[in-house]
Amino acid sequence: MSQSPILITGGGQRLGRYCAERLHDDGHPVIITYRRERPAIEALRKRGITALYADFSSEASILEFIARLKSHTHALRAIIHNASHWQHDEGGACGEDFALMFQVHMQAPYLINLHARALLMACPEPMRDIIHITDYSAAHGSQRHMAYAATKAGLENLTLSMAGRFAPDIKVNAIAPAGIMLNAGDGDDYLAHLNSKSALPAVPGPMVIWQGVRYLLDSAFVTGITLPVDGGRHVK
Numbered sequence: 001m002s003q004s005p006i007l008i009t010g011g012g013q014r015l016g017r018y019c020a021e022r023l024h025d026d027g028h029p030v031i032i033t034y035r036r037e038r039p040a041i042e043a044l045r046k047r048g049i050t051a052l053y054a055d056f057s058s059e060a061s062i063l064e065f066i067a068r069l070k071s072h073t074h075a076l077r078a079i080i081h082n083a084s085h086w087q088h089d090e091g092g093a094c095g096e097d098f099a100l101m102f103q104v105h106m107q108a109p110y111l112i113n114l115h116a117r118a119l120l121m122a123c124p125e126p127m128r129d130i131i132h133i134t135d136y137s138a139a140h141g142s143q144r145h146m147a148y149a150a151t152k153a154g155l156e157n158l159t160l161s162m163a164g165r166f167a168p169d170i171k172v173n174a175i176a177p178a179g180i181m182l183n184a185g186d187g188d189d190y191l192a193h194l195n196s197k198s199a200l201p202a203v204p205g206p207m208v209i210w211q212g213v214r215y216l217l218d219s220a221f222v223t224g225i226t227l228p229v230d231g232g233r234h235v236k
């Protein structure tokens with residue numbers, strides 16, 4: 001059983017919440033970050049999961065979160081960067097949206113990994129992990145989500161740099177999902193559109209991401225990879 005907590009950002013809903021709950025079920029102490037207080041956050045607290053407020057929209061707010069994290073724990077078993085702002089490019093170039101996605105997808109993982117490295121090194125367990133949740137579009141582009149895909153590509157590149165810099169003490173890997181969960185308002189047409197893009201047509205839900213997280217946490221000989229969890233889009 002893990003004694004040092006696992007931090008997962010954006011753990012208040014959807015994929016992050018599902019993985020936070022499974023990690024807790026597996027006996028890991030879990031810390032999630034959230035921005036908006038709501039019943040789901042209280043429900044996680046009632047399960048024994050720690051919820052820390054974090055807004056990754058500026059360097060100052062990222063550093064403020066890191067300071068609170070360090071006052072909350074002296075060690076971490078793993079950091080899972082799941083938080084994300086998903087914004088399309090429609091309506092013309094919007095620099096503010098690009099800047100926000102840079103902050104959330106690149107600057108927050110960069111600063112948290114560098115500043116929290118000592119917390120991972122203080123973990124007495126044999127393995128320590130950083131996992132970046134990126135996106136299929138990081139390696140393939142997206143005509144409707146160009147800024148989103150570009151900032152996820154930056155996170156994917158950070159995986160390579162930090163895997164080399166943090167080895168052998170800390171493993172650094174990424175998971176690149178595609179079409180995992182629908183959003184409110186997604187209709188049958190969009191579901192059919194998603195299924196048409198995959199060799200394995202399905203919108204599987206968060207279990208498949210949890211399986212990837214568990215694999216990476218348990219694998220002592222894997223670092224610097226991006227694990228595609230996308231239904232085989234690249235072979236379609």
Ligand SMILES: NC(=O)C1=CN([C@@H]2O[C@H](COP(=O)(O)OP(=O)(O)OC[C@H]3O[C@@H](n4cnc5c(N)ncnc54)[C@H](OP(=O)(O)O)[C@@H]3O)[C@@H](O)[C@H]2O)C=CC1
Pocket residue numbers: 009010011012013014015016033034035036054055056057081082083084085086104133134135136176177178179180181182
């Ligand atoms: N869902 C899917 O099918 C796919 C998902 N992915 C990736 O998987 C991960 C999880 O996806 P999903 O669960 O749908 O994600 P969500 O869109 O539900 O976002 C996850 C969390 O990110 C947090 N967040 C957003 N902006 C900020 C910010 N500025 N500061 C701090 N936290 C922020 C939110 O916290 P709060 O709610 O507390 O405000 C939110 O709960 C993401 O990285 C996503 O890009 C990739 C491909 C497919």
Ligand SMILES: Nc1nc2c(c(=O)[nH]1)N=C([C@H](O)[C@@H](O)CO)CN2
Pocket residue numbers: 083084085086135178179180181182183194
């Ligand atoms: N932060 C988010 N990123 C992404 C989401 C999401 O809901 N939040 N969704 C996708 C999927 O491609 C979705 O459109 C189909 O499941 C991509 N990234």
